[in-house]
Amino acid sequence: MPAQAAPAASKESFERSDLVSARLAAVATGKDILVTGLTTATSLTYASPDGSLRSEVSVIPVRVAQGDGIWADVDYDLEKVDDGWAPKVSPSKVVFSAGGDGPAVSFGSASRGFDLSWAKSLPEPTIDGNSAIYQLTDNEALVLTATSDGFEQSLKLTAAPSSVPKQRLGFDMTGVTMIRNWIIRCCRQAGAGIHR
Known part of the structure; x- marks a missing residue:
């Protein structure tokens, strides 16, 4: 009878869901243990063998909680969705136009957000990473770029214009207030944020 290979040793997990078990695991392993229950969009917290806590903090969101409770790293590259183009994983809900007469950008949710319209019908976009x-x-x-705050827009000129380009932009706002030019106030909650 041929010899059977020994089962592979299970890989040690250096994360625990709560602080108590993370501290116990840190002492037992001599390693820093990630406390997954304390993870946020901008921080990771570790329990150290000496009983202290260590946090890694980012000034912008670097991960997004998914519906199953799992965190996914942000990915602003655009993908096709039903009503346009949207970043794959973003803390802000934003959709760019697929072309036509609809909004150039839809930002936020149905109860709190806004649509930004362009003065003319838009052509079908070329997608380059996180930009349409x-x-x-x-x-x-017109360049629309997905960012951690939602989006940025710019007008790219490949030749000097004969006069200063002027564009009139339309806003259709729900549950938000424009407090001055280009600043829209809305609550930071599921799919909402502050766009400048």
Whole structure:
């Protein structure tokens, strides 16, 4: 009878869901143990063997809680969704136009957010990572970019214009208030944030 290979040793897990078990595991292993129950969008907390806690903090969200309670790293690269293009994993709910007469950007939720409209019908965009590029004319392109705060927009010129470009933008707002030019106040909760 041929010899059977010994089962592989189970990999030691250096994370625990709560602080008490994380501290016990840290003492037992001599390693820092991630306390998954204390994870946030901007921080990771570890229990150390000496009983202290150590946190790694980011100034912007670097992960997003999923529906199953698992955290996913942010990924602002755009993917096709039913009503346009959206970042794969983002703390802000934002959708860019797939082209046509609808909103250029939809930001937030149905109860709290806004739609930003462009003055003219938009062409189908070219997608480059986290940016949707709409070629408006031979020398002008609207660039919408997904960011940690939601999005940024810019008008890219490939030739010097004969006059200063002017664009009128429309806002359709629900549950938010514009307090001055380009600053919209809304609560930071599921799919909402502050766009500048």
